[in-house]
Amino acid sequence: MPDPVLELRGVIKEYGGAVLTRVLHGIDLRLEQGEFAALIGPSGSGKSTLLNLVGLLDRPTAGQVWVHGERTDQLDDDELTRLRARSLGFVFQFHHLIGALSAAENVMMALAADQPRLTREMRRRSVAALAEVGLADRADEDPRRLSGGQQQRVAIARALVRRPPLVLADEPTGNLDTRSADDVFALMRKFNQETGIAFLIVTHDPRIATRCDRTIELIDGRIVGQPT
Amino acid sequence: MWVDWFLALRILRDARMQTLLITAGVAAGVTVMVFLSSLMTGLQVSLLHKTLGTQAHIVVRPAEERARPLLGDEVVRRVEATAQRTRSIDGWQLLLTALDAEPAVDAVSPSATAPVFAVRGNGTEAVVVKGIVPARFAGVIKMTEHMVAGEWTVVGRGAVIGVGLAAKLGITVGDRLRLQAVDGTSELFDVRGLFDLGNKAANEVWVLVSLRNAQTLLDLAGGVSSIELRVADSFAAEALAARLRGRTGLEVESWMAANAELLTALRSQSSSSAVIQVFVILAVAIGIASVLVVSVIQRSREIGILRAMGLSRGRITRIFLLQGGLVGVAGSLLGSGLGAALAVAFSRAVTDASGAPLLPIVLDARLFLSSSAVATATGLLAALLPARRAAKLDPATAIRNA
Numbered sequence: 115m116p117d118p119v120l121e122l123r124g125v126i127k128e129y130g131g132a133v134l135t136r137v138l139h140g141i142d143l144r145l146e147q148g149e150f151a152a153l154i155g156p157s158g159s160g161k162s163t164l165l166n167l168v169g170l171l172d173r174p175t176a177g178q179v180w181v182h183g184e185r186t187d188q189l190d191d192d193e194l195t196r197l198r199a200r201s202l203g204f205v206f207q208f209h210h211l212i213g214a215l216s217a218a219e220n221v222m223m224a225l226a227a228d229q230p231r232l233t234r235e236m237r238r239r240s241v242a243a244l245a246e247v248g249l250a251d252r253a254d255e256d257p258r259r260l261s262g263g264q265q266q267r268v269a270i271a272r273a274l275v276r277r278p279p280l281v282l283a284d285e286p287t288g289n290l291d292t293r294s295a296d297d298v299f300a301l302m303r304k305f306n307q308e309t310g311i312a313f314l315i316v317t318h319d320p321r322i323a324t325r326c327d328r329t330i331e332l333i334d335g336r337i338v339g340q341p342t
Numbered sequence: 343m344w345v346d347w348f349l350a351l352r353i354l355r356d357a358r359m360q361t362l363l364i365t366a367g368v369a370a371g372v373t374v375m376v377f378l379s380s381l382m383t384g385l386q387v388s389l390l391h392k393t394l395g396t397q398a399h400i401v402v403r404p405a406e407e408r409a410r411p412l413l414g415d416e417v418v419r420r421v422e423a424t425a426q427r428t429r430s431i432d433g434w435q436l437l438l439t440a441l442d443a444e445p446a447v448d449a450v451s452p453s454a455t456a457p458v459f460a461v462r463g464n465g466t467e468a469v470v471v472k473g474i475v476p477a478r479f480a481g482v483i484k485m486t487e488h489m490v491a492g493e494w495t496v497v498g499r500g501a502v503i504g505v506g507l508a509a510k511l512g513i514t515v516g517d518r519l520r521l522q523a524v525d526g527t528s529e530l531f532d533v534r535g536l537f538d539l540g541n542k543a544a545n546e547v548w549v550l551v552s553l554r555n556a557q558t559l560l561d562l563a564g565g566v567s568s569i570e571l572r573v574a575d576s577f578a579a580e581a582l583a584a585r586l587r588g589r590t591g592l593e594v595e596s597w598m599a600a601n602a603e604l605l606t607a608l609r610s611q612s613s614s615s616a617v618i619q620v621f622v623i624l625a626v627a628i629g630i631a632s633v634l635v636v637s638v639i640q641r642s643r644e645i646g647i648l649r650a651m652g653l654s655r656g657r658i659t660r661i662f663l664l665q666g667g668l669v670g671v672a673g674s675l676l677g678s679g680l681g682a683a684l685a686v687a688f689s690r691a692v693t694d695a696s697g698a699p700l701l702p703i704v705l706d707a708r709l710f711l712s713s714s715a716v717a718t719a720t721g722l723l724a725a726l727l728p729a730r731r732a733a734k735l736d737p738a739t740a741i742r743n744a
Binding site (some may be wrong): 166169171172191192195196198199200204206210211212213214215219223224226227228229230231232272 | 343344345348349352353355356357643644646647648649650651652653654655656736737738741
C-alpha cells in the first residue's frame, strides 16, 4: 500500500506564553492518494491552525506530521520549504496572486520556487497549466485585470502545475459568486479525478462539503467524526 | 534568467513611482558627491599646482649662525642673536652629488640667492637675485612654461626677470638693468626674458642670473647659499626634508612647512567635504531603507505566498537586497552623469575675463567608481534591514493578515 499523502499522529498545537491555549488536541488524520476531502468546522475550531500545520507553515507543539511519506518534525526551515515546493499546492480564499507578475509568471513561480533559473520549459508548462483551467489566452495578462473567478483559476493552475501529491485549499470558493464557485469546484474535482491529486478543502460552504468524497469535522480542536 | 533577479526587477517595475523616487534620491546623492568631489579636487590640484609650480619642494640652506658665549651660560646674562648674512653651504658640491643620487629626488638646483637692489635710471627696487645653473633650475621650476617674452637664457650677462618687476622699472626684453649688492658692488645685466609665475611676489622680486655672476655680485666665490630640490612625490617632501636635516645638520625646509596654512586649509576643506558626503550617504541610505520597509509591509502577503510556494528565506533576503543594489547602481549611473554635467556646466559658467575657468574641476574615473561603489554599497546595506524583515515574515501570519 502506498504512503498516505498526509498523516497526522497525535498532533497538538498550543499558543501563548504564560497562559497556554491548546488549539488542537491530539489530531490523528490520514489522507490517501487521490482523496478529495473537506475540512469543516465552526470559526475558532482550529481549521486554519490545522491547515498551517499540514501546509508546513507552522510546527506542532507535539505529535508528528508526515507529508508524502516524509516525517517533518525534524526538518529545518529550508528542508520544510523544499518539501513544501515539491509536495504541496496552495489555493487561498483571496487567490493571492503576485500583482507584479503576469498570470503565466505567477504559475511559473511554483515551478521556479526551488530552482535557480527560469527556463523556457517552465514557461511552456505554465501556459499549458493555464490552458487546463481555460485561461490560455490570458497568460500574459496582469492578474489584477482578471475577474475573481479567473484569478482563482490562475491560483489553481499555480497549485497544480507541479502536480503535487496534495493540494490544500483554504475557502477556495469563499469569495466567489455561486456560479464562479461551482466552476472552481468543478475544476478542482476534474483535476482530482484526472490526475489523482489529493485535495484537502477547508470550507464553510455546505454545498461544497457535501460534494466532497469525505468530510472531516473539527470542533474545539478535535475531529468529531468522519462521515463520508 | 535568475529567479531572484527576475522577481527583484518585477517588483521594482511594479512599484514604478517608488522605484523612480528612490533612484532619484540615490542619483541626487551621487550627483552631490561627484560635483563636490570634482570641485574640491579641482581646487586643491589647482592650488597645489600654483603653489608648487613656483617654488622648490625642498630648500637646503646653511644652518643659522648662533652667537655662543665664550664664558658659559652662568656668567653671561644675555646673548644677542646674530644677524644672518649670506653664507655658502660648506661642501655643497659633495652634497649636490649625494642629492643627485637620491632616488626620491627628481631635480637638484644650487643657487646663490640674496637681496640686492635693481636700479634703472632713477628707479630702484629691492629684489632677490638668484644665481642659478639654468638646466638644473628649470628641472625644479618649469621656467619655459612661464616665459611670456624673450627667452629662457641665463648665460653670460643675461638676466630673466618677472613681469611685475619689468613693469615697475619700465624694462622690457633687450634693456639693461643694474644690480647692486648691499656692500655697493654692482653689475650690469641684459634682460633676455620675462616670466610670469602666477605669483605676484616672485614676479616682482626675482631676478635670475647665472650662478657665476651672482657669486661675484654677492661675494660668494665658488659658494651657493641654497640648494633647491624637486621630489617625485610632493607629499613626501616633509619626510625627506626631516631625513636630510638629520643627516646634514643644515636647515632643510619643505614646501609643506613653508605653506603650513595652505595645507591646513586644504585638509579642513577635505574634512568638511567628507562630512557633507557622509550626511548625503546617510540621507540616501535612510531614503532607500524607508521605501523598502514600506514595500515589505505592502508586499507582506505576497512574500507570504512566495514562502508558502517554496521560496526560501535566503531567496527572499536576496530579492530585497538586489532591489537595494539595483536602485544603487541605477542611481549611481544617473548621478555620475548628472554630477559630471553639473560640474562641467558650473566650471564653464564661472570664468575669468579671458574665459578660462575660475573653478577648475577634476573628473577622473576613480571618482565615478568610488561614488558608484559607495552608492551601491549604501543601497545594499540600506536594503539589509527590510530584506531581513521580509525573510523573517511568518508566511501563515502574512497570508492570514492580508
